[in-house]
Amino acid sequence: MPVSHETHPGLHRVMRATPDAVAVARHAVAAFACDHGASARRASDIALAVSEACTNAVVHAYLDHDEPGTVEVDASRREGSLAVRVADHGRGLRPRPDSPGPGLGLPLIHVLSDECVLADGDPGTVVDLRFAIPQPV
Amino acid sequence: MPVSHETHPGLHRVMRATPDAVAVARHAVAAFACDHGASARRASDIALAVSEACTNAVVHAYLDHDEPGTVEVDASRREGSLAVRVADHGRGLRPRPDSPGPGLGLPLIHVLSDECVLADGDPGTVVDLRFAIPQPV
Amino acid sequence: MTLAGELDIAAVSQLDEALHRAQADAPLVVLDLRALEFIDASAATLILAADRRIRRAGGRLVVVRGGATIHALFALIGLDQKLEFMHRPFAAITEPVAFTQGG
Amino acid sequence: MTLAGELDIAAVSQLDEALHRAQADAPLVVLDLRALEFIDASAATLILAADRRIRRAGGRLVVVRGGATIHALFALIGLDQKLEFMHRPFAAITEPVAFTQGG
Numbered sequence: 187m188p189v190s191h192e193t194h195p196g197l198h199r200v201m202r203a204t205p206d207a208v209a210v211a212r213h214a215v216a217a218f219a220c221d222h223g224a225s226a227r228r229a230s231d232i233a234l235a236v237s238e239a240c241t242n243a244v245v246h247a248y249l250d251h252d253e254p255g256t257v258e259v260d261a262s263r264r265e266g267s268l269a270v271r272v273a274d275h276g277r278g279l280r281p282r283p284d285s286p287g288p289g290l291g292l293p294l295i296h297v298l299s300d301e302c303v304l305a306d307g308d309p310g311t312v313v314d315l316r317f318a319i320p321q322p323v
Numbered sequence: 324m325p326v327s328h329e330t331h332p333g334l335h336r337v338m339r340a341t342p343d344a345v346a347v348a349r350h351a352v353a354a355f356a357c358d359h360g361a362s363a364r365r366a367s368d369i370a371l372a373v374s375e376a377c378t379n380a381v382v383h384a385y386l387d388h389d390e391p392g393t394v395e396v397d398a399s400r401r402e403g404s405l406a407v408r409v410a411d412h413g414r415g416l417r418p419r420p421d422s423p424g425p426g427l428g429l430p431l432i433h434v435l436s437d438e439c440v441l442a443d444g445d446p447g448t449v450v451d452l453r454f455a456i457p458q459p460v
Numbered sequence: 461m462t463l464a465g466e467l468d469i470a471a472v473s474q475l476d477e478a479l480h481r482a483q484a485d486a487p488l489v490v491l492d493l494r495a496l497e498f499i500d501a502s503a504a505t506l507i508l509a510a511d512r513r514i515r516r517a518g519g520r521l522v523v524v525r526g527g528a529t530i531h532a533l534f535a536l537i538g539l540d541q542k543l544e545f546m547h548r549p550f551a552a553i554t555e556p557v558a559f560t561q562g563g
Numbered sequence: 564m565t566l567a568g569e570l571d572i573a574a575v576s577q578l579d580e581a582l583h584r585a586q587a588d589a590p591l592v593v594l595d596l597r598a599l600e601f602i603d604a605s606a607a608t609l610i611l612a613a614d615r616r617i618r619r620a621g622g623r624l625v626v627v628r629g630g631a632t633i634h635a636l637f638a639l640i641g642l643d644q645k646l647e648f649m650h651r652p653f654a655a656i657t658e659p660v661a662f663t664q665g666g
């Protein structure tokens with residue numbers, strides 16, 4: 187259901203980094219992408235990338251903490267693309283020889299997105315993704 | 324042995340992506356970094372990051388090829404930093420569930436560098452790294 | 461065994477248990493993905509691990525492909541070549557081992 | 564067992580064999596990294612795998628720390644907490660099991 191852009195300044199969600207947050211983030215960004223011109227196929231790629239990035243925040247970011255901190259998801263429409271940011275305030279992206287994951291997340295996020303920049307939060311990790319989407323007419 | 328910068332326009336090496344290329348690349352970039360103001364400690368961080376990026380080109384890039392293609396290493400001095408690029412012309416950075424590696428390479432490259440951008444070659448993978456190094460006086 | 465709903469990090473331990481249980485039940489496990497709405501890399505990897513485990517034990521895992529977006533994930537991580545996929549199940553097999561997960 | 568030179572992808576299979584051999588020789592394996600000039604993540608991970616294997620078999624792997632840059636890699640990938648490190652070997656142990664790798 188496309189909605190006029192003025193009514194959608196951007197998406198911003200702050201959640202506790204627990205497993206159930208991942209679906210919430212994924213659904214919110216997929217809906218935002220659909221509303222802003224993404225095809226169903228494209229929206230599902232975006233949802234998968236967001237899901238993997240949020241999963242990393244849930245699984246890795248707060249390893250050293252007693253309680254998980256937050257994961258923040260932002261999305262906004264840019265000229266010709268959708269910008270999505272997944273940020274946490276945890277230990278920062280670093281190697282973990284005992285990772286429970288299969289090590290597919292980062293390469294998967296890379297292939298799904300048109301640009302993927304991994305930056306340090308202060309503290310934490312910021313994953314900035316860009317997905318090319320033709321401007322709706 | 325610091326050398327005047329004018330005599331060092333930049334480092335450029337093209338090698339076949341075989342295991343022995345990794346040490347050659349690592350040594351060349353470490354020497355270049357030392358010559359351009361990196362401390363021994365900093366140069367060894369840079370060498371490790373380059374080593375991991377070249378190892379990825381050797382291990383992953385030419386998986387689908389009968390013969391390995393090339394891996395290219397470039398380094399140049401920028402204002403306040405060293406820019407290093409490791410590029411291959413292989414299958415592109417994508418997930419590999421049967422990876423023989425422990426999955427530490429990309430996160431390690433990320434922590435060792437001050438900026439790490441993974442881009443697509445055409446075809447292949449381009450890893451652009453920036454290491455902050457104070458300008459020598 | 462039929463998987464439905466969304467398989468992400470919130471469901472992996474449940475999926476892992478279900479796959480272990482299915483293996484204990486029969487030497488041929490048919491995993492039907494047609495009702496699945498989402499799957500992530502860690503869940504798909506659990507299916508690969510189950511395949512390896514079941515084959516090592518002399519059994520066999522056959523996966524009934526999900527929709528286009530589900531199968532896209534398997535293709536992206538190279539599992540479309542590593543698992544035994546089929547488009548439609550034999551009618552006989554689907555009935556008895558139905559199981560619904562997540563949602 | 565003494566490791567010298569540079570341990571990267573070009574040396575991993577040789578390292579893996581050496582670690583398997585050392586395990587076969589004695590229940591206590593002392594791995595001396597002081598002569599090492601370089602180690603990458605895959606080589607360090609092989610040492611972790613050897614540690615796990617040796618402990619599972621009832622043995623023990625003790626690692627004599629290398630120089631600052633060598634130890635930095637172990638710390639970066641979190642293995643400084645997962646392996647049993649010591650600063651200096653007991654004189655008695657170093658002598659007999661010397662082995663030189665790579666270079």
Ligand SMILES: Nc1ncnc2c1ncn2[C@@H]1O[C@H](COP(=O)(O)OP(=O)(O)O)[C@@H](O)[C@H]1O
Nearest residue numbers: 242246247278279280282285287288289291292
């Ligand atoms: N948000 C994060 N915070 C801390 N570390 C992270 C984060 N995301 C990724 N990492 C690190 O990067 C590694 C690779 O991530 P990924 O490719 O998703 O594989 P996996 O999660 O399966 O290990 C992880 O094992 C972890 O060490």
Ligand SMILES: Nc1ncnc2c1ncn2[C@@H]1O[C@H](COP(=O)(O)OP(=O)(O)O)[C@@H](O)[C@H]1O
Nearest residue numbers: 379383415416417418419422424425426428429
């Ligand atoms: N140059 C490359 N070409 C193709 N794929 C790559 C390349 N570099 C990395 N990859 C992919 O990214 C994944 C993660 O890389 P890395 O973190 O170095 O872990 P590892 O190499 O141990 O698997 C690899 O398993 C591979 O699928």
